[in-house]
Amino acid sequence: MTGDPPPSSPHDPGAEHALRIERRWASVAVLIVIFLIVMAAVAGVHQATMPQLKLELVDPRTLHVSGEFIESNLGTAVEPDGSVTVRAIGQQYSFVPQCIVVPTDTVVHFRATSGDVVHGFLIDGTNLNTMLIPGFISTATARFSTPIESHMPCHEYCGVGHEGMWGKVKVIDKAAFEKLAADRRRLTCVD
């Protein structure tokens, strides 16, 4: 509009009409922008998957020999502060443990990594979704309110057996979990 000649008179009815329409469109545009910002902020606060807190490294070739990812240490561990920690690995073409069990209404810390190539770690029906990258420990924190049985498909092509790679997640009632945890230090639901 800047190139237009100035209206002949400020009271020109045509120019005034144009100005009104211009303002309306401007307010529609501003409302759209506000809506988008509020939407992003609400989603960011309530549904965000936050970036990982820390960068931790691990040697993917020796996972099975020493450290926290040896097979006997995988699964769900109860922490002194009442939360639980789930340690898992992804490898061609299965997750260990194949079935993860966690309690309801408890803070769950996931710590997972890969023993070979990049795999995906995603729990169906939740916003838990991360990548398992050899050499790095992926962490995530979650809380489940209702008992569910869900699946954990590997969502990153990892080789010719990729389509067969998935695990199970069972969220069970907190009391039932505590009973299971009484006599075992690492819990899984692999049968």
Add this chain to the structure above:
Amino acid sequence: MSDETAALSPRDKWFRASVAITAGIAIVAAAVGFIWLPPFQAGARFQGVWNAICQAAGLAQPAPTAAEVVTAGYKTTGVVFTPGMFQGAGAESVGRGATLALRCTMCHGARGMSQANSPNLAGQYAAVVYKELRDYKSGARTSAIMQPLVVGLSDQDMRDLAAYYDYLPRPPAYHPASAGPPPEIVVSGATMRNIPPCAACHGGLDNKTGSPWLDGQPAPYIKAQLEAFKNGTRRNDISEQMRNVARNMTPDEIDAAARYYSSQPP
């Protein structure tokens, strides 16, 4: 009005003020992003300004050492595969291996082709022979027959034996059309039960390091090993990679795979 050179000199008060404001914004923004906001993230603990800065900047941190590690009540494998670990095993190594292998012919055959139901070793990948021997020696894989035989073998002996068997011609994958189509479990797996195709690791589609060549192995041996993985009496596979497969197999699938892989040219 000052001229351009004066405007870009620290003596100019507008210049000083604008630099100070820009620097101030940068510092406040960094403090908000690196120090103030991160502790609000679930699971975060504030452990000092320097730690917060390193964390937000993505510097690698050592994993927490305090957490206790539950060790297995049984032996697991200590073998670590590194790329190229069996490259350059020369004729000398093969020769030494051939001499050592004279003790093995009784069960594994004169040229690594077994006449009994012990496994063939001819053409078996060096990584596999070496790993299995080490696992017998450490007790990660148990066998009343094999364990006493490896007690006296040094690490170099095992590498030489591995080089020798790797050098021998392996039995071909013999699957004539007359034998019918290959079993589903071998070529497609059972995706609904977390079973990838056997061929994805054991050859045919791909070979994953450490996965043995199975073609031509005696059916009773294959079956016994699958059952041992399934019921947990064989636990030397790295991070349960083979146990996870066998655990979900049905007895029929075990039979079908054993029959298929045991096929040998007449």
